[in-house]
Amino acid sequence: MYRTYHPVKRRSGRLMPFLTLVALGLIFVLLFQLWGYVSDRLAVKTENKAAVTLTSGSAEMQIWGNEEPVRVLSGTLLREGDTLRTFAGTKLSLSLLNNSVIRVGEDTEFVIEKLESRDGQDGISLLLKKGDVWLKRSTEQVVEIDFSVLTDDMTVRSLGTTFAVSRGSETAVRVIEGSVEVDVKSNENGKERVIETIVVGIGQEVVIGEREMAFFKQRKPQNVLYAISDAFHAGEWYAWNRTEDQRPREVVTVADAVEKSKEPTLITESPDEVAALPAATPDDEPATPLIAIIEPAEPVSTVKTGPVVIKGTTGTNTAKIIVTTYEGGKTDTYTLSRYTAGSTEWNYIASEAYGSLKPGENKFTIEAVSASDVKSAPIDVVIKLDKPLEPADLSAPTVTKFNDSESSETTEDIVRVGGTIGKGIAKIVVNGFELTKFTAGGTEWAYYAKVEYGNFKEGTNDYEVYGVDPDGNKTAITRFTITKKPKPADEETPSVTP
Secondary structure, eight states: OOOOOOOOOOOHHHHHHHHHHHHHHHHHHHHHHHHHHHHHHHHHHHTTOEEEEEEESOEEEEOTTOOSOEEEOTTOEEOTTOEEEEOTTOEEEEEOTTSOEEEEOSSOEEEEEEEEEETTEEEEEEEEEEEEEEEEOOSOTTSEEEEEEEOSSEEEEESSOEEEEEESSSEEEEEEESOEEEEEEEEETTEEEEEEEEEEOTTEEEEEOHHHHHHHHTTOOOOOEEEOOHHHHHSHHHHHHHHHHHSOOOOOOHHHHHHTOOOOOBOOSOHHHHHTSOOSSOTTSOOOOOEEEEESSSSEEEESSOOEEEEEEEOTTEEEEEEEEEETTEEEEEEOTTOOTTOSEEEEEEOTTTTSOOSEEEEEEEEEEETTOOBOOOEEEEEEEOOOOOOOOOSOOEEEEETTBSOOEEOOSEEEEEEEOOTTOOEEEETTEEOTTOOTTOSEEEEEEETTTTSOOSEEEEEEEEEEOTTSOBOOOEEEEEEEOOOOOOOOOOOOOO
16 A cells, blocks of 8 residues: 655755854854954064154164164154154153153163063063153053163163153152162172162152262162252253153054054254254243152142142243132132242242142142243142131121221212121122122122112112122121212303304
8 A cells, every 4th residue: 555755845944044153153253253353463463562753853773683773763663672862952751651761861772681571461671771751651550661771880770660760970769659779790700799679769869870879889888879859840841840750641552553654764964964954842832841840749649737839840931830720619819929030949838828829639730930921831730728617707897997987978980898708708799780800718809889880870779789799698798888979060161252
């Protein structure tokens, strides 16, 4: 007996979605691997490099293994083994992968002995032959830092701080933030040995010359650790770096430099001609003045009592220093009267007696202004006076004078009303108008009644005045009147008969 054959239909509709998912999964994996490959390639391209930002002047580099010098421009990349030289008037910055910065002064030469920068790590070691360098760690605290500066007789080691090294007839190490270790070295019988290790803390400097080195080699004890000198604080090198630290300008990053990198250009000019190259900014562009804060050391500080002296430095092209204070949403500017144009030092006194220091938070914005009216980047200082507020005197204000007279009757069109009020008052209101020139905390006030303002007319004029403390509490109201009498008629001019 034969059975009837019925063909079986394949359920291809259920298989296709499965195959589609598998294909999409494979594509995703391949794309992920491709992205990882590209990312790794990009990471490798940016590792172990430093990017140049040329602020002014000119510089050259000598690539490791080459004898011909190469001109340095903004965006130039430096690597381990390269030598950098700057000329007169030059300021430039080197940025590492994680935004740590090495700033370089004029007439400086160093070799990059080691350069190890990758994701989460910035490390650089410079063999400083002459000049000035300023090293500042990345603002990202998770980044591991390994900075060192070498000379013939010293090794300066830091694991994350801001410090400066200068090498001339003497070698000076100055710590702006954190601390560093300085190893004093001696070469004895062809062997290098550390004969002294000095820990240099914030605000300190070590200066070592031939005399000090001779004493170290003779194992004679000596003190070479001091507070950073006033002369260093007053210099333009310090002012420039502190301005950059507090208000950093945009620099060329390693990633940008790698993306836009071009083949370096060999220098055909002599060193003297290179030094004479035009600055990075046009000569006719007004020079921006620099300003930096020495004291207080921190941008926000707390004190128990006043006065507080804010000290700083600026460049020789500064004509004046302006300080802006803030009170109740209003600003007030003050030009330092004792500052002499061209001086590199300045100070400002914040005092309760002057009304510039009050319990709570006090903000000051300081700017340097050149003779051509070019302003520096502003620097903010906040001083918190940790002192309880005295309760305001909510007694009624007094009215004392009307145009320097006790009489409230006048024929004038303008009357200056003068008065007093208790301590601790934030604002004064007369007929609903808040006095704009009253200084919070002051004890004297003035109000102008003027015909042209519409708040003064012939006859009797009624006014009421009260004060308001910082918490919004009002004083008692004082009422007063001013009577405006008509002015006497002018005498008739006699007619002249021809």
